[in-house]
Amino acid sequence: MSRGSVVAKRYAKALFQAANDKGLVAETESQLKLVVDVVESSAELRAFLSAPNITLETKKQTLIQAFGAEASPIVLGTINLLIERGREGELASVLAAYLQVAGEALGRADAHVTSSKPLSADEQAKLADKFGALLGKTVRVTNSVNPELLGGLTVRIGDTLYDGSLKGKLERLDKTLQTAAI
Known part of the structure; x- marks a missing residue:
């Protein structure tokens, strides 16, 4: 198992636990999928998120403005954590791992x-x-x-x-x- 997938699975497990505690597993899945779809479909947004000369605060504020209405605080908090730790490139892997973790837990x-x-x-x-x-x-x-x-x-x-x-x-x-x- 690659290091990236291990890290993504850790984030996914934590996200699932938080979502499960609040009874928002399905909603969290759809919100995370929406964010990943938008990021994956926009080369400009991917470049913005990976640009080293843009501050972490600017990146986080931009994502909150872009997805604040569609994404719950749980999803936004996970994305912010990924950005803070320089793992914004793992977003799609976190979604894949979340789908797997949620699927196992929910049968x-x-x-x-x-x-x-x-x-x-x-x-x-x-x-x-x-x-x-x-x-x-x-x-x-x-x-x-x-x-x-x-x-x-x-x-x-x-x-x-x-x-x-x-x-x-x-x-x-x-x-x-x-x-x-x-």
Whole structure:
């Protein structure tokens, strides 16, 4: 585990504990996701946050003005702490770790499904039910499209990859045939 992910997990655990104590786990998740999405989509904002010639107070005040109405004091406090400690670049890692920590505590898992075409809401719900029964958790599905899969889909839940894609099946068949020929 890299040092950055260990640090991000510590911040995420502390944030989760604070949010859980106040009963704001879901709200904190959506607010943190909003902040990360805005920061990740703006090269200017990332440059502003990482600029060494801008004071910490200026950075913190700017973020409070930008997100004060949308983010709770818990989220803003975590972001301020990251800035104070020079870890503003870990914001996306903190979100990923928060999703994992919250998911473990709440019996929830996130499934990242890659398919050759967009999945309908009904197909996503069926996948969530199927993997939820397999894992004994509530599963949330996010879908991305990759036309190179040819057909089928891949599902990543945590560190586990379920490959039901046509491309993956063809690659496994090719390996089997190559080892059988030797």
